[in-house]
Amino acid sequence: MRIPAPWRIGSNTDWQSIVIDQAQPDWPAFFAEQVIAPLWTRGYRGFFLDTLDSYHLVKNADVAAQQAGLVAVIRLMRTRFPGIRLIMNRGFELLPALRGEVFAVAAESLYRGWDAKKKRYVEVSQADRDWLLGQLVAARDQYGATVLAIDYVAPTDRALARATARRILSHGIVPYVTDAALETTGVGLIEVLPRKVMFLYNARESARINASNAHRFAEMPVNHLGYVAEYVDVNGRLPEVVSAGDYAGVVAWFDGYVAPDRTGALSNWLAARIADGTRVAVFGSFGFQPAGSFVRAAGLDDAAPPKGALKVVSADALIGYESPALPERRGVEPIRVSAPGARTLLRLSDANGTHYDAAALTGWGGYALNPFVVRVLPGEDEQSRWIIEPFAFIREALALPALPVADTTTATGRRMFFAHIDGDGFPSRAEMPGRRLAAEVLLDDGL
Structure with a gap:
């Protein structure tokens, strides 16, 4: 598909695209046949018409002729493709000529927006909000169009997304609040609850996912609670954001420390998830020795390595599920919780009276560390028993809501x-x- 050179009258640097002369007589048919028809054949019936005001970027453009050309494009699409549904992004000036011909009108940033230059999320000024609200209300009340407001909020701030959606809806406007890149599931008239949990594992401990302890032990409880595990190898590139709209949280299971060249990346990544409010449940090991800035971010204190025999000071009801917590000095991580409101699940003390918290629920999630997670029984068949109750621990650590749970025996939820x-x-x-x-x-x- 090659657009004739005379039709190219400018460029849109924000979108790195060209501006088309909408007044060209053959443009409506070209757009309908070359752009819409192939998509229509593939089953698409709804189309979002973006940047309808690009002609304003062209110096001395004939505004009336450009608007008339846009109207001609839309009318030809409705004639050529019966039943087509069109959503215009703004294009308010076209509505008087298109009464009843447009399914919906959308506009971005009624309450919250994205500053592309400063790369940050911002609150829309009152003046801009009042003007846009007036345009949307007129589109709805005078021209009969459904109106939508698309606002932008950081993908980790689900509470703000919900609050913004409620504010938009209070005006009788359909809300959709998502991230600036439109990469995450947003909040609209309804909110789709996330059904995925990100699983961090170390492929250097287990080359095959199905042989990893994350899969062998943690995935079944997560499935039982109604969620699907999505695995990420800690040795690869870790995602910059864990969207609250797509993931209910993170489960990390490490049998020991990751390679030294991955320690800093993992520590910083977990600290960032704690800072942005992503719920995290850690099993076995943090993957590194908690210290420095990480323990401060996680609300922990590091302690001296244990001396002499250990004893159990206190054990929550979640401890001793299939096997008791037997005090073992081997592999005990010298940390304890310090954040207010944290709930210690298993506290140990050594010969000097120093306390260690081997399992806890915290404001960011929780952890259960070796050797107090799973006990492998002696024998050739390697039977294992949970020390911590995994269902309740995962539910509480990830703050999972009660929800209808599909049968997880098959991918489609059909019972077998x-x-x-x-x-x-x-x-x-x-x-x-x-x-x-x-x-x-x-x-x-x-x-």
Whole structure:
């Protein structure tokens, strides 16, 4: 698709695009056939018409001719594609000529916006808000269009997104509040609850995800609570943001410390998640020795390594789920919680009376550290038992709301019955009248 050179009358540097001369007689048909028709064939029925005011970027543009050209484009689309739904981004000046022909009119930044130059989220000034609100109300009341306001809030600040959506809705305007890059699920008339949990694991501990302790132990409780695990290897690039609209939180499971070249990145990443309000549940190890700026960010204190025998000072009801917490000095992380409101789940003390908190719920989530998470029983079959109750711990650490939980036995949530048939008893007689072989009973009466 090549746009004729005479139709190119300027450029839009913000979008790194060209400005089209809407007054060209052949432009409406070109746009309908070259742009819309292929998408229509693929099943698209709704289209968002953005930057309708780009002609203002062209010096000495014939405004009336450009607006008439835009009206011609929209009318041809409605004729050529019956049932098409069009949402205009602003374009208020076109509405008198398009009464009843546009499904909706949208505008950005009624209450909250994005300053592209300073790269930050901002509150819209009262003057700008009043002008835009007047335009949206007129579009709705005078021209019969559904009106939408698209506002921008940091993806981690779900509370502000909800509050902004409520303010927009109070004017009878459909809200949608998302991040500036439109990369996360926003808040609209309804809020889609996140059903994913980001799982951090160390591929250097387990090359296969399904052999990692994160998968073997933590994923089932998360699935049971209604969430899907999405794995991220800590040795790769960690996401800059964990969107509160897409993820219910983070579960990190490390059996020991990560490689020295990843310690700083992991420590800083976890501290950043704590700072931006992302809920985090840590199992096994933080992946590094908590110290310095991290313990301050996490509301922890580091302590001297334990001396002599350890004893359990206190254990919450979440401790001792399938196996008791036996005081072991091996691998105990010398930390304790210091933040107000934190709830110690397992507190130990050494021969000097120094306290250590091996598990706790905190304002940012919680942690349960080795060797007080899972106990591997002696024997060849490597049976394991939970020391901490994982369902309640994960629910409380990630502050998960009560919600309807789909059956997680399949990806689609459809129920399936699984039965394991063991052949050891096939040659034995069934313990029922007739003395038939067990295999016969299974075949004739069961299958």
